[in-house]
Amino acid sequence: QSALTQPASVSGSPGQSITISCTGSSSDVGGYRYVSWYQHHPGKAPKVMIYDVSNRPSGVPDRFSGSKSGNTASLTISGLQAEDEADYYCSSYTSRGTRVFGGGTKLTVL
Amino acid sequence: QVQLVESGGGVVQSGRSLRLSCAASGFTFNRYAMHWVRQAPGKGLEWVALISNEDGSDKYYEDSVKGRFTISRDNSKNTLYLEMNSLRAEDTAVYYCAKDGFCRGGGCYPNFFDSWGQGTLVTVSS
Numbered sequence: 259q260s261a262l263t264q265p266a267s268v269s270g271s272p273g274q275s276i277t278i279s280c281t282g283s284s285s286d287v288g289g290y291r292y293v294s295w296y297q298h299h300p301g302k303a304p305k306v307m308i309y310d311v312s313n314r315p316s317g318v319p320d321r322f323s324g325s326k327s328g329n330t331a332s333l334t335i336s337g338l339q340a341e342d343e344a345d346y347y348c349s350s351y352t353s354r355g356t357r358v359f360g361g362g363t364k365l366t367v368l
Numbered sequence: 369q370v371q372l373v374e375s376g377g378g379v380v381q382s383g384r385s386l387r388l389s390c391a392a393s394g395f396t397f398n399r400y401a402m403h404w405v406r407q408a409p410g411k412g413l414e415w416v417a418l419i420s421n422e423d424g425s426d427k428y429y430e431d432s433v434k435g436r437f438t439i440s441r442d443n444s445k446n447t448l449y450l451e452m453n454s455l456r457a458e459d460t461a462v463y464y465c466a467k468d469g470f471c472r473g474g475g476c477y478p479n480f481f482d483s484w485g486q487g488t489l490v491t492v493s494s
Contacts, residue, residue, distance in 0.1 A: 259431060349413075349480065355428050356415065359414060362412035
């Protein structure tokens with residue numbers, strides 16, 4: 259199973275918006291609503307930010323939003339804050355019943 | 369609240385075996401599927417294995433560990449395991465256990481990693 263494709267890095271200034279893409283295939287991202295996004299600060303446990311393409315767990319700010327079109331999912335963070343600087347990963351259910359992650363995107367808040 | 373605590377990591381020679389444990393608390397353990405996810409040094413997250421809820425009869429593995437790793441659970445002890453055999457240098461990673469989804473208000477939302485442990489480091493030396 260090949261990893262989902264994410265940009266290696268994105269950056270933005272405080273208050274701006276950024277979008278991270280996650281491209282797969284019809285066997286994973288495009289075929290199911292089970293796409294999720296995770297924030298990972300080095301040395302800490304990853305944290306789910308979005309599940310089922312666009313749902314936010316309780317406690318996650320509404321600055322974080324998710325969407326999907328075809329085989330590509332996206333995570334948008336609006337009103338960037340310094341504490342948003344982290345690595346972000348998408349993940350999807352697959353047609354084999356397994357799971358797959360994206361390669362990860364390093365977000366830098368300038 | 370949900371707590372997942374991994375243990376069993378360490379330094380092991382290539383070709384040897386190691387068993388990881390994940391002690392769960394704060395939720396009804398047998399009700400949820402569970403995962404192992406790993407992160408090699410300087411690399412991204414990689415899903416490793418999944419075991420279904422209740423009797424754990426359904427198991428899935430990432431291709432590179434299939435036939436070498438075995439996921440299991442002991443619901444009486446609220447503990448998840450990962451038996452790792454024929455270890456290779458490329459298995460060196462922090463291994464996390466993760467709870468699959470959540471149930472609330474009579475509905476369940478599966479197929480994502482709802483809660484994570486802090487991880488345990490496995491180093492395979494050649």
